[in-house]
Amino acid sequence: MTTTLEHATPDHPGPDHGYPEHYEPPRGPYWRLFFGPGLVRGVWMALAFFVFGLLIVAGLRWWWGWDPILHWEVIAAVAGMTTAPIGFLAGIGSFDYWLHYIVGRPTRPEDHSGHGATSWKDYFRVNTDHKVIGIQYLVTTFVFFTIGGLMAMLFRAELAQPGLQFVDPQTFNGLVSVHATLMIFLFIIPAFAGIANFVVPLMLGAPDMAFPRLNALSFWLLPIAGLMFVTSFVVSGGAFGAGWTGYAPLAEGQPLGQTFFNIGVQWAGASSIMTALNFLVTIITMRAPGMTFWRMPLLVWANFTTSLLVVIATPFIAGSQFFVMFDRIMHTSFFVPDGGGYVLGYQHIFWFYSHPAVYIMMLPGFGIVSEVISSMSRKPIFGYRLMALSLMGILVLGFSVWAHHMFVAGMADWLRVPMMITTLLIAIPTGIKVFSWIATLWRGRIHLTTPMLFALGFVTMFTIGGLSGIYLGSVPIDIAASDTYFIVAHIHYVLFGGSVFTIFAGVYFWFPKITGRMYDERLGKLHFWLTFVSFNATFFPMHYVGLRGMPRRVSDYSEAFGDLNFAISIASFVLGASFVVFAYNIIVSWVRGPIAGGNPWRAHTLEWQVTSPPPIFNFDEIPQVVGGPYEYGVPGARHAVMSAAAAEPQEVRA
Amino acid sequence: MRRGIAQLVAIGVVIALLLTVVAVVFKWLPTSASEEFDRIQAVYWFATVISIGIFALVAAVIVFSVWKWRVPLDDDADGPPIHGHTGLEIAWTAVPAILVIAIGVVSAVVLARNGEAGTRPLEINAIGQQFAWKFVYSDYDDLRSGQLVLPVNQEARFTMTAVDVLHSFWVPNFGQKMDAVPGIETSIIVTPTREGEFQVVCAELCGFGHATMRAKARVVSRAEFDRWIQEQNA
Ligand code: HEM
Ligand SMILES: [Cu+2]
Ligand SMILES: [Cu+2]
Numbered sequence: 005m006t007t008t009l010e011h012a013t014p015d016h017p018g019p020d021h022g023y024p025e026h027y028e029p030p031r032g033p034y035w036r037l038f039f040g041p042g043l044v045r046g047v048w049m050a051l052a053f054f055v056f057g058l059l060i061v062a063g064l065r066w067w068w069g070w071d072p073i074l075h076w077e078v079i080a081a082v083a084g085m086t087t088a089p090i091g092f093l094a095g096i097g098s099f100d101y102w103l104h105y106i107v108g109r110p111t112r113p114e115d116h117s118g119h120g121a122t123s124w125k126d127y128f129r130v131n132t133d134h135k136v137i138g139i140q141y142l143v144t145t146f147v148f149f150t151i152g153g154l155m156a157m158l159f160r161a162e163l164a165q166p167g168l169q170f171v172d173p174q175t176f177n178g179l180v181s182v183h184a185t186l187m188i189f190l191f192i193i194p195a196f197a198g199i200a201n202f203v204v205p206l207m208l209g210a211p212d213m214a215f216p217r218l219n220a221l222s223f224w225l226l227p228i229a230g231l232m233f234v235t236s237f238v239v240s241g242g243a244f245g246a247g248w249t250g251y252a253p254l255a256e257g258q259p260l261g262q263t264f265f266n267i268g269v270q271w272a273g274a275s276s277i278m279t280a281l282n283f284l285v286t287i288i289t290m291r292a293p294g295m296t297f298w299r300m301p302l303l304v305w306a307n308f309t310t311s312l313l314v315v316i317a318t319p320f321i322a323g324s325q326f327f328v329m330f331d332r333i334m335h336t337s338f339f340v341p342d343g344g345g346y347v348l349g350y351q352h353i354f355w356f357y358s359h360p361a362v363y364i365m366m367l368p369g370f371g372i373v374s375e376v377i378s379s380m381s382r383k384p385i386f387g388y389r390l391m392a393l394s395l396m397g398i399l400v401l402g403f404s405v406w407a408h409h410m411f412v413a414g415m416a417d418w419l420r421v422p423m424m425i426t427t428l429l430i431a432i433p434t435g436i437k438v439f440s441w442i443a444t445l446w447r448g449r450i451h452l453t454t455p456m457l458f459a460l461g462f463v464t465m466f467t468i469g470g471l472s473g474i475y476l477g478s479v480p481i482d483i484a485a486s487d488t489y490f491i492v493a494h495i496h497y498v499l500f501g502g503s504v505f506t507i508f509a510g511v512y513f514w515f516p517k518i519t520g521r522m523y524d525e526r527l528g529k530l531h532f533w534l535t536f537v538s539f540n541a542t543f544f545p546m547h548y549v550g551l552r553g554m555p556r557r558v559s560d561y562s563e564a565f566g567d568l569n570f571a572i573s574i575a576s577f578v579l580g581a582s583f584v585v586f587a588y589n590i591i592v593s594w595v596r597g598p599i600a601g602g603n604p605w606r607a608h609t610l611e612w613q614v615t616s617p618p619p620i621f622n623f624d625e626i627p628q629v630v631g632g633p634y635e636y637g638v639p640g641a642r643h644a645v646m647s648a649a650a651a652e653p654q655e656v657r658a
Numbered sequence: 659m660r661r662g663i664a665q666l667v668a669i670g671v672v673i674a675l676l677l678t679v680v681a682v683v684f685k686w687l688p689t690s691a692s693e694e695f696d697r698i699q700a701v702y703w704f705a706t707v708i709s710i711g712i713f714a715l716v717a718a719v720i721v722f723s724v725w726k727w728r729v730p731l732d733d734d735a736d737g738p739p740i741h742g743h744t745g746l747e748i749a750w751t752a753v754p755a756i757l758v759i760a761i762g763v764v765s766a767v768v769l770a771r772n773g774e775a776g777t778r779p780l781e782i783n784a785i786g787q788q789f790a791w792k793f794v795y796s797d798y799d800d801l802r803s804g805q806l807v808l809p810v811n812q813e814a815r816f817t818m819t820a821v822d823v824l825h826s827f828w829v830p831n832f833g834q835k836m837d838a839v840p841g842i843e844t845s846i847i848v849t850p851t852r853e854g855e856f857q858v859v860c861a862e863l864c865g866f867g868h869a870t871m872r873a874k875a876r877v878v879s880r881a882e883f884d885r886w887i888q889e890q891n892a
């Protein structure tokens with residue numbers, strides 16, 4: 005069941021390792037600053053690799069006698085978005101160990117100097133500690149959440165009245181597209197990966213992830229993708245404006261900005277795939293002794309199924325974007341009908357990823373909510389095995405429903421009814437989860453803390469989103485509601501009331517574990533109620549305007565919807581403002597909140613049995629798992645036997 | 659406990675009633691102007707009844723539990739170790755399965771009915787182009803018009819094509835919608851039942867002019883339709 009990876013030994017020396025062969029770079033500090041791994045080397049290597057990419061393009065075009073030799077669209081794709089990021093990654097040191105190994109140079113003995121953080125600077129380095137990486141993920145994703153949210157504020161201002169006030173239609177399309185792309189690829193998906201990065205190895209009783217260097221690399225791909233999406237606004241023609249769905253053929257005729265989407269998605273996708281592989285191997289091979297699959301916390305189950313979804317589905321979106329890019333840059337005709345291409349082919353490939361992706365954006369949240377509800381109700385999760393199995397059911401069914409996004413796309417008629425049936429069937433495992441959560445509440449001792457409020461808010465809001473999903477699963481209703489604001493309402497009930505609420509629940513729940521300090525409960529509740537009310541005021545009326553006839557992705561609309569849209573915009577500004585309460589609470593509590601102690605929630609899973617924050621290699625002794633993770637109220641029941649030392653309350657690390 | 663159950667049911671009923679009021683008082687759907695939309699609206703109401711029931715159940719259990727079993731944050735006892743209940747778990751697998759299959763069957767029947775073109779439908783080609791619609795009446799010497807005019811109570815079959823990128827033909831009051839796709843033909847049936855003026859809206863993002871890609875649709879009596887055809891041909 006367990007492995008003995010190199011640093012998995014219980015008597016590991018820890019941070020003050022005292023390896024005699026500790027690697028000391030032989031040169032002076034300036035040499036190290038410029039040539040040692042780090043951001044400085046990252047910047048100049050990115051520039052050098054940009055020039056290198058530029059020379060490849062210019063050289064080949066000169067060789068073939070193509071005009072112009074400096075074709076900036078191609079150079080942007082090759083040098084700007086492909087070779088320069090590789091140079092950056094090499095510069096910050098993501099590949100050092102592997103390159104040394106490949107060329108046969110002596111690799112540095114693993115001295116763990118890139119593991120753990122002692123100052124804030126360590127968060128700006130390639131770091132192999134899953135806890136540091138988890139924090140890097142979370143902080144980065146919340147930065148992009150803020151940027152994406154501000155974009156929503158901007159286009160909501162535009163939508164407050166019919167007609168055009170602030171932005172031209174192309175900019176509007178760019179704002180909507182980048183907003184959605186950031187929220188999906190730079191917030192929800194990686195924020196879940198961040199929480200899981202921190203928590204899953206701890207829950208398993210493992211000292212780290214299976215592949216710490218791969219883990220570090222997969223984090224550093226993210227800012228690259230995010231930067232591409234954001235900077236697409238400054239290139240000529242503006243940001244990509246074909247929606248986050250980037251449908252061909254519209255995407256193929258778009259200006260340069262679209263290429264930023266095509267390639268940005270590759271970096272974000274590569275990051276997802278690497279992380280997912282890492283989770284799979286970690287969960288399969290690094291469970292503590294006694295941690296059988298049926299003793300794993302549901303968060304681990306959720307990330308296991310999510311990782312399977314990611315590994316199987318993500319290559320499809322990568323392919324779809326490559327095809328579009330080839331059509332754009334190399335004049336192939338995958339989706340150009342005049343050249344024999346098949347327009348609907350794009351949508352089939354895209355949704356073959358993007359439907360499973362909605363579960364990639366939901367299942368980790370299911371896991372979080374199961375942890376929160378069980379420990380805050382002081383009861384075992386109701387129907388643990390069925391909860392795990394229903395995740396698997398969603399995984400399998402999730403691959404058979406993609407064409408419900410294409411009921412009005414003109415695909416083969418016979419596909420509609422089978423896809424409708426599978427879509428409706430997914431409501432069954434989803435319903436099992438909702439019913440099991442509320443049954444867990446039943447006769448519990450309910451602690452209405454902030455994470456619990458967000459978890460309960462999630463269950464109700466997600467139920468609404470699931471039910472509007474049933475409307476949309478029914479082909480006749482979907483024919484009326486597709487491509488309207490009803491869809492916008494639906495996706496926000498599942499992604500905002502759903503995923504984002506679970507991310508908030510998770511951040512509050514593990515905040516004491518991650519930082520060693522407690523957030524402010526009063527501000528947390530204020531944040532919840534502000535968010536909950538303004539969220540509903542923003543998105544519930546969208547069902548109405550959509551059904552009444554307002555299409556989505558429009559900068560201008562019929563006068564009839566003016567008043568409601570004005571109200572929606574006002575509510576959305578309140579929703580945006582509510583985030584300030586969260587940010588303030590988190591930042592201030594992180595700096596000087598009260599010390600939390602190892603297990604403020606008296607939860608049973610393993611991460612709570614160590615100090616907060618956990619020791620550098622998580623466990624001083626490998627725990628022995630002896631029972632289920634949620635045995636609340638069972639006399640004498642234990643999830644795991646820890647070493648005697650770890651059971652004592654301990655001081656927080658400085 | 660019996661009193662508790664009664665209270666729970668009461669909360670559920672109140673929530674369901676409130677939702678029913680919200681569902682009925684506001685006019686969530688545009689006035690139907692086609693046979694197809696009449697049937698779609700029937701499915702909509704069927705789904706709404708089920709949805710209100712399910713939401714009321716979930717919300718009632720949450721509200722009731724929090725109200726009944728909330729404890730102060732410093733309480734340190736545990737709840738009863740209930741791990742599950744096979745009967746309940748079977749019930750909440752089976753009952754939703756029956757409900758969604760019912761919705762599926764009703765939907766499939768309506769979908770099939772809404773795809774029937776009748777014996778002799780009026781054939782219209784709807785051509786989407788950035789950023790305007792063009793309607794071609796193939797039964798009338800390929801008469802071309804930027805305005806859509808339909809005779810009431812006559813099935814019309816729209817065959818969609820697109821010149822440049824995707825568009826989507828949608829008249830909210832007709833309920834039916836279908837993308838116009840470059841390279842292939844797609845189609846829908848509409849049987850208008852109500853004379854009046856409606857709007858053709860493009861529902862698929864097609865570029866910077868998408869928001870204003872609209873056209874007028876008029877449903878008129880047979881006589882007026884014939885007159886319109888003659889005027890156009892004159
Ligand atoms: C205050 C917060 C937010 C507001 C006011 C807002 C508003 C909107 C609006 C009005 C649209 C549709 C614009 C159009 O199509 O014309 C939209 C699209 C979208 N939003 Fe948000 N949003 C917010 C937060 C979020 C969050 C947190 C997420 C994800 C977690 C999200 C995900 C999306 C997605 C995926 C789309 C595009 C869907 C598609 O095009 O297929 N939004 N948003
Ligand atoms: Cu889907
Ligand atoms: Cu359009």
